[in-house]
Amino acid sequence: MGVEVSVEGLTKSFGSQNIWRDVTFTLPSGEVNALLGPSGTGKSVFLKTLIGLLHPEQGSVIIDGTDITLCSAKELYEIRKLFGVLFQDGALFGSMSLYDNIAFPLREHTKKKEDEVRRIVMEKVEMVGLLGAEDKLPGEISGGMRKRAGLARALVLDPQIILCDEPDSGLDPVRTAYISQLLIDINATIDATILIVTHNINIARTIPDNIGMLFRKELVMFGPREQLLTSEQPVVKQFLSGDRFGPIGMSEEKDEAVAAAEAAMQAAGISGGGTKDDFTEIIPQVQPNPGMPERKASVRHRERVLEMLPTFTPNVQDAILRSIAQEDEIKAQNRGEMAQAHAATVAAPAVALGKSAPDYAGDDAVTQSWAVAPGLVDGPTEEYEVPNEGGRHSSTEIPDNRS
Incomplete structure (x- = not known):
């Protein structure tokens, strides 16, 4: 079963620039979670902090009972074996075939024989729909295929925690639906704790058990998906609808003059371009494919x-x-x-x-x-x-x- 990930009072800065402060929430064991927020709010930085690539100024990150902000380098190395990470751009080695990219964690962290490595790699290759492409180099395939290869690599160690940084980027809507279904099926199979960083509202509405949102250096909320989807907070409603009228601007801090001008346009009946979907009407959560175990x-x-x-x-x-x-x-x-x-x-x-x-x-x-x-x-x-x-x-x- 996936392990619980608990963050408390987490604060991160780069020099004088504060990225986010006093972030506190818990990813329950084995549940699927999504983290939303406008571009530039530090969502990818948050993922890197969870696996110890970045060190926070304050707060704790407790994984399987160990605070990784205080542990030794050796302990952190062992904790990282619990993770599988799908990076935003796939992060594949350009000089290696897809097969060797996917096999890399097995060769690096285990002593499995090559025939066992091949069995596991080909199983993951088939799982993400890349059979026949395993001998190609990353430069010879599309961005969407690179993303799926990155997901296969994230899965080869059967991780207890899976972090996905915008799994839909570079994918068309159909492939996005397949990746979303695959994440649910993976959760049903290995019961891993999953955190998805995404801007895709359809993923947020249908995939996670819980949703959180970052805005203006703080965690707006974190809880069951129904809590955020029915929220009356202006920033949440604006983000879900994709409307330009609201607290979120082109820069994180919307200028008062711009806000006043947009309010006047809205009062005059001018559209902000957002969808008119009723997000309080909860769409059923995606279920595992037939034949898969229940989650x-x-x-x-x-x-x-x-x-x-x-x-x-x-x-x-x-x-x-x-x-x-x-x-x-x-x-x-x-x-x-x-x-x-x-x-x-x-x-x-x-x-x-x-x-x-x-x-x-x-x-x-x-x-x-x-x-x-x-x-x-x-x-x-x-x-x-x-x-x-x-x-x-x-x-x-x-x-x-x-x-």
Whole structure:
């Protein structure tokens, strides 16, 4: 399972320029998280601080119980083995083939034999859709392919923490959707803690369990995705909608004269160019592909958020409960479709062999494959008491998939 990452009072500067100050939040074990913020707010600097490439002026970064701001170089080297990092531009070695780039962490940090290295590398190459391109140099492929090769390299050590610096940059919308799905499938498979830095609002709406946002050198908020997506804070609403009218300007500190002029244009009905999407309408979170295990992190996240529910405003509570209902509906639908697919698979060979479907379904091999198919049997349910807007309590029944 992925490990918890906790930052407290983190402050970073370059000389007299303060990047961010007093940043405090926790990435829960195994959950998927996103960090948003305008360009230049230090999101990439934050990732480099998490892995100890940059040292903060104040605060702590506690990973698996170790504060990396205080540990020795040897301890930091061991802690870094927990990480897989997808850099913004892929950060591949230009003189190495994709295969050798992806194999590099295995050769550097393990004593595996070359045949085992090849098995792992080719598994990751296939996972990111680069089969047939493994012998090419980074300069011979597109930016999107380099990004996918960088992701394969980040995964070869089966990391417990995965940091992704703008995984969608250089990718078209279709490849972005594939990368997003891949991250969810990876989380379902190895239960790694994931932090995604992104400007892509669609990724932020559909992928993470939790979202944070940096602005003007501070953490605006961090919590369940529904909390940020339903926020009434002007900076959050402006960033989500992509509108030029609001606190965010071309430079981080918007000039008062510019702000006044834009306010006048807005009052006159002139558009700021943003989308008119209703972000309070929560889009269902992306689920693992059929055949993948259910995300253990989603179960833990649900339990944690339901415990916190009374601390949220009524609109956030409502959004969270609607999200839970949507997720349960999607899971039930997926289980039904998988059951139908398995029934069809069992029945077809039975007809071909002149057997009845029930007889063939009793075959040991078929019975075994049916038994290991994930998510076909509903688990027990538990009742959670959640407050409604009037302060009264109602009971919501939520499937418990921990088994």
